[in-house]
Amino acid sequence: MELLDTPTRQFALSQQELESFRTNGFIGPFTLYSPEEMREHWKRARLRLLDRSAAVYQDLDAISGATNIANYDRHLDDDFLADHITRPEICERVASILGPDLLCWRSEFFPKYPGDEGTDWHQADTFANASGTPQILWPEHEEFGGTITVWTAFTDATLDNGALQFIPGTQNSMNYDETKRMKYDPEQATGVLKDGTRRGFFGYDYRELQIDRDWKPDESKAQSMVMQAGQFIVFWSTLMHASHPHNGKSQEMRMGFASRYVPSMVKVYPDTDYVEEYGGKISLERYGAVQVAGDHVPAYNSRIATHTTRGKPFKRN
Numbered sequence: 001m002e003l004l005d006t007p008t009r010q011f012a013l014s015q016q017e018l019e020s021f022r023t024n025g026f027i028g029p030f031t032l033y034s035p036e037e038m039r040e041h042w043k044r045a046r047l048r049l050l051d052r053s054a055a056v057y058q059d060l061d062a063i064s065g066a067t068n069i070a071n072y073d074r075h076l077d078d079d080f081l082a083d084h085i086t087r088p089e090i091c092e093r094v095a096s097i098l099g100p101d102l103l104c105w106r107s108e109f110f111p112k113y114p115g116d117e118g119t120d121w122h123q124a125d126t127f128a129n130a131s132g133t134p135q136i137l138w139p140e141h142e143e144f145g146g147t148i149t150v151w152t153a154f155t156d157a158t159l160d161n162g163a164l165q166f167i168p169g170t171q172n173s174m175n176y177d178e179t180k181r182m183k184y185d186p187e188q189a190t191g192v193l194k195d196g197t198r199r200g201f202f203g204y205d206y207r208e209l210q211i212d213r214d215w216k217p218d219e220s221k222a223q224s225m226v227m228q229a230g231q232f233i234v235f236w237s238t239l240m241h242a243s244h245p246h247n248g249k250s251q252e253m254r255m256g257f258a259s260r261y262v263p264s265m266v267k268v269y270p271d272t273d274y275v276e277e278y279g280g281k282i283s284l285e286r287y288g289a290v291q292v293a294g295d296h297v298p299a300y301n302s303r304i305a306t307h308t309t310r311g312k313p314f315k316r317n
């Protein structure tokens with residue numbers, strides 16, 4: 001008898017891991033590259049990415065200074081990042097949570113240089129937080145959705161240079177209302193920590209979105225995610241998360257690379273052709289979500305990239 005060719009899911013989460021994920025809202029870290037391998041990849045990528053000639057967002061006037069936007073979606077033009085977001089070690093784990101049909105709809109670099117503020121506490125559901133327009137929308141019967149973020153440490157992430165922080169178990173209720181508006185001011189920080197370092201949200205005061213103005217996150221429950229270069233961690237964007245500041249004890253920057261995944265039924269950038277946030281505006285004309293697993297994408301998600309802008313096909317799990 002011929003055996004059916006069922007794909008092996010070597011990296012799928014075990015029942016125990018899934019239970020832990022459901023309780024805590026995150027799982028990991030997992031090792032994808034050795035620290036040496038990662039340092040080598042990052043050394044080369046860092047130089048390569050300076051060349052934006054094939055990047056999908058070209059309107060440099062609109063994005064100069066808006067560093068967050070300039071850091072978006074370089075997996076759409078860079079070979080290493082294109083492979084990274086489709087790695088089975090990542091996608092199989094994410095598929096265990098979200099199901100077999102997966103889109104990677106966004107990637108972002110999160111650099112922290114010596115002296116940089118820590119990222120303030122936040123949760124994201126539709127990602128209308130900064131732009132005012134939902135960037136992802138789950139089907140109507142879902143109360144709220146969010147995305148699975150896979151945050152890969154491209155350098156070591158330590159307590160001194162900006163390790164992530166999570167408050168476990170907070171992913172199922174939103175403390176922020178993303179339909180409220182925040183004012184953008186690139187100079188503003190939103191708090192000074194005991195050691196004199198600052199917290200902020202890339203020019204926004206995330207507290208402006210709080211549903212209850214008097215509420216404060218319970219930082220006594222926060223856990224720090226110290227990670228080696230080459231490791232990744234998987235979490236709900238609706239989990240309360242933040243990061244430590246870079247206190248300048250070392251001159252090395254911290255670099256995190258976030259790739260964000262949703263089931264293909266989630267509407268990506270519905271009814272909009274632009275993203276306007278962090279003081280910049282980009283056109284989605286050359287944008288496409290990447291189908292990293294499965295074979296079904298509803299017609300309403302018509303912006304799909306099958307190849308990078310340099311012609312490399314994306315792998316599908």
Ligand SMILES: O=C(O)CCC(=O)C(=O)O
Nearest residue numbers: 110119149151243256258
């Ligand atoms: O790396 C950081 O400081 C923040 C990351 C973050 O908020 C995210 O990946 O959603």
